[in-house]
Amino acid sequence: PFKRIDGKRASARVLSEVAEQVKQLQQQGAQPGLAVVLIGEDPASQVYVRNKVLRAAEVGIYSLEHKLAADTTQADLLALIDSLNNDPQIHGILVQLPLPEGMDETRVLESINPLKDVDGFHSSNVGGLSQGRKVLTPCTPAGCMRLLHDTCGDLSGLHAVVVGRSNIVGKPMAALLLQANCSVTLVHSRSRDIERLCRDADILVAAVGRPKMIKRDWLKSGAVVIDVGINRIASDSGTRLVGDVDYEDVYDQVAAITPVPGGVGPMTIAMLMQNTLDAARMQLSKGE
Numbered sequence: 001p002f003k004r005i006d007g008k009r010a011s012a013r014v015l016s017e018v019a020e021q022v023k024q025l026q027q028q029g030a031q032p033g034l035a036v037v038l039i040g041e042d043p044a045s046q047v048y049v050r051n052k053v054l055r056a057a058e059v060g061i062y063s064l065e066h067k068l069a070a071d072t073t074q075a076d077l078l079a080l081i082d083s084l085n086n087d088p089q090i091h092g093i094l095v096q097l098p099l100p101e102g103m104d105e106t107r108v109l110e111s112i113n114p115l116k117d118v119d120g121f122h123s124s125n126v127g128g129l130s131q132g133r134k135v136l137t138p139c140t141p142a143g144c145m146r147l148l149h150d151t152c153g154d155l156s157g158l159h160a161v162v163v164g165r166s167n168i169v170g171k172p173m174a175a176l177l178l179q180a181n182c183s184v185t186l187v188h189s190r191s192r193d194i195e196r197l198c199r200d201a202d203i204l205v206a207a208v209g210r211p212k213m214i215k216r217d218w219l220k221s222g223a224v225v226i227d228v229g230i231n232r233i234a235s236d237s238g239t240r241l242v243g244d245v246d247y248e249d250v251y252d253q254v255a256a257i258t259p260v261p262g263g264v265g266p267m268t269i270a271m272l273m274q275n276t277l278d279a280a281r282m283q284l285s286k287g288e
C-alpha cells in the first residue's frame, strides 16, 4: 500500500460496489430511497446536502431533498419524519445537523425509525454498536475503518488511540476499533499526558478540530494515522483546509497517513450510500 492513503480512490471503489448492488436490487424490482432533510440556510449544510443527493443519483439511489425554512417548528419537522418513517419508498432518512437554535436534537434524532437511521445516531443503533450487533453505523468512523482495513488488513491486537470523544466520530470510532479486536485508548481535552499516550499508538485516529495539533514527536515510528479533522486556516491565496495532524511534519515518521482533503472526507459520503443500501436490504427482507 502507498504511504498516502487515497480516500478518493477508496471511496470510488465503495461507490462502484454500491452502484453494482443497487443495480441487482433494481433487477429484482426494488429501488433504495434516501430522504435528506435540511432546515434553514446554513451554507456549509447546503453544500453537504447537495453532494449527498448528487452522489445518491450517481449510484442509482432514489433521493428526495426536503428543504424546510429556518423558522419551521419542531412539530412540523417531527411530522415530516413521521411521514418518511411510513413511506415505503424511503429506506434512509438523514436530518442534516446542526439543527436551528431551539430544536431538541435528541428528540428529533430519536424520532427516526432506527432501521432508516442511515447516520447511525439513534440510541438504538448506538447501543447496538456498543453490543457488537450489526446495525447502521455512523458514516465517518465506518469510512475510517474501511481505510484502515485496506491499509493494515487485520487489526487484531493493535493499539489504537482515538483523539476526541464526540458522539459523531470519536466514540463510535472507538467502538468499531474494539469490535475489530484492537486495544483502544480514547483521549480527549481533559486527558493527562496525551502525547505519551499517542506515542504508544500503532493506529492513531484524530478527530479534534484543531489545525495541525498532532506533531511528529507525538507518534511512534511506523504508526498508521487517520486524520478526520477538517480545519480551514488562512493561507497566501485566501484559505485552505488542513487536518488535526501536521501532515508534512509527521510524514517521515509514519507508515501511512490520510491527507486532508482527499482522505476521510470522501469516504463519509460513500459510506452513507452503503448505509442506505444496507438499510434498504434490511427493510426489503423484512417485507416492509
Ligand code: NAD
Binding pocket: 140, 163, 164, 165, 166, 167, 168, 169, 170, 187, 188, 189, 190, 194, 207, 208, 209, 210, 228, 229, 230, 231, 264, 265, 268
Ligand atoms: P467535536 O468538537 O464534537 O469534538 C472534538 C473532540 O476533541 C472533543 O471530544 C474534545 O474532547 C476533543 N478535544 C478538543 N480539544 C482537544 C485537545 N486539545 N486535546 C485533545 N482532545 C481535544 O468535533 P467532531 O464532530 O468529532 O469533529 C472533529 C473534527 O473532525 C472536526 O474538525 C470536524 O470538522 C471533522 N469532521 C470531519 C468529518 C469528515 O467527513 N471527514 C466528519 C465529521 C467531523
